[in-house]
Amino acid sequence: MSRQIVIAANWKMHKTSEQARAYIQQLSKQVELAPNELVFLAVPATSLEAAASAAAGTSVVVGAQNMHDAEKGAFTGEISANMLKAAGAQFVVLGHSERRHVFGEDDAFINRKLHRAIDSGIRPIVCIGETLEQRKSGATERTLKQQIEQSLKGITAEQLTTVIVAYEPVWAIGTGETATPEMAQEAHAFIRKTLAELWNQDAANKVVIQYGGSAKPANAAGLMAQADIDGLLIGGAALEADGLLQIINNTHPIVSES
Ligand code: PGA
Numbered sequence: 369m370s371r372q373i374v375i376a377a378n379w380k381m382h383k384t385s386e387q388a389r390a391y392i393q394q395l396s397k398q399v400e401l402a403p404n405e406l407v408f409l410a411v412p413a414t415s416l417e418a419a420a421s422a423a424a425g426t427s428v429v430v431g432a433q434n435m436h437d438a439e440k441g442a443f444t445g446e447i448s449a450n451m452l453k454a455a456g457a458q459f460v461v462l463g464h465s466e467r468r469h470v471f472g473e474d475d476a477f478i479n480r481k482l483h484r485a486i487d488s489g490i491r492p493i494v495c496i497g498e499t500l501e502q503r504k505s506g507a508t509e510r511t512l513k514q515q516i517e518q519s520l521k522g523i524t525a526e527q528l529t530t531v532i533v534a535y536e537p538v539w540a541i542g543t544g545e546t547a548t549p550e551m552a553q554e555a556h557a558f559i560r561k562t563l564a565e566l567w568n569q570d571a572a573n574k575v576v577i578q579y580g581g582s583a584k585p586a587n588a589a590g591l592m593a594q595a596d597i598d599g600l601l602i603g604g605a606a607l608e609a610d611g612l613l614q615i616i617n618n619t620h621p622i623v624s625e626s
Pocket residue numbers: 378536540541542543544580581582583601602603604605
């Protein structure tokens with residue numbers, strides 16, 4: 369079955385508005401995507417407006433890296449879904465491993481954000497993934513199942529089809545250590561099977577499941593060749609437009625040379 373392909377760059381805490389504009393100008397000039405392929409940029413909130421206006425009319429989709437679940441209120445330093453949307457975000461990354469492990473976010477909080485994002489019309493990318501300790505102790509599948517059950521709780525099968533799940537093994541993020549394509553495929557197949565059990569097979573078949581964790585030009589094609597890997601969430605290797613272009617170029621042939 370043919371699913372959407374979503375190649376996403378996560379800029380993390382990098383790039384001013386000016387740098388965002390320059391990146392998007394370069395990217396949008398050179399990238400050519402297949403009809404079922406999308407390129408997403410998760411940019412810092414302060415660069416959203418500039419990035420969204422630079423991306424307008426191009427095939428580049430701009431989104432955010434995090435949000436709060438409340439509609440509004442006394443949450444100093446936080447940003448709501450409506451604010452992100454008004455600034456031009458079309459998607460939002462939720463539950464990234466750095467949010468879970470550095471800022472202590474749990475599945476219940478991520479689940480509340482998910483519902484708010486869906487209600488606000490922002491497409492969610494929900495990140496899940498096991499730590500090295502969990503993998504070594506044979507708890508990978510249990511961990512993934514629990515994260516799916518809790519962070520995606522309460523959504524309909526129809527809503528599920530719009531959610532992107534990013535499988536990002538914590539031990540592979542920013543470490544240079546990538547899951548092998550076979551290891552990643554095994555986890556992705558397990559995630560899809562779990563989605564089918566908890567919702568239904570038809571909905572599960574439509575869910576875009578991205579791999580993230582030291583994805584780079586050299587390993588992108590091998591990962592994307594796997595049956596259940598429908599995209600990539602890339603940090604370090606996509607910090608420059610050239611890196612992202614190279615990854616897109618390596619994973620499919622329809623990219624112009626200019
Ligand atoms: P990395 O980051 O590609 O630098 O490992 C991926 C991510 O954090 O989404």
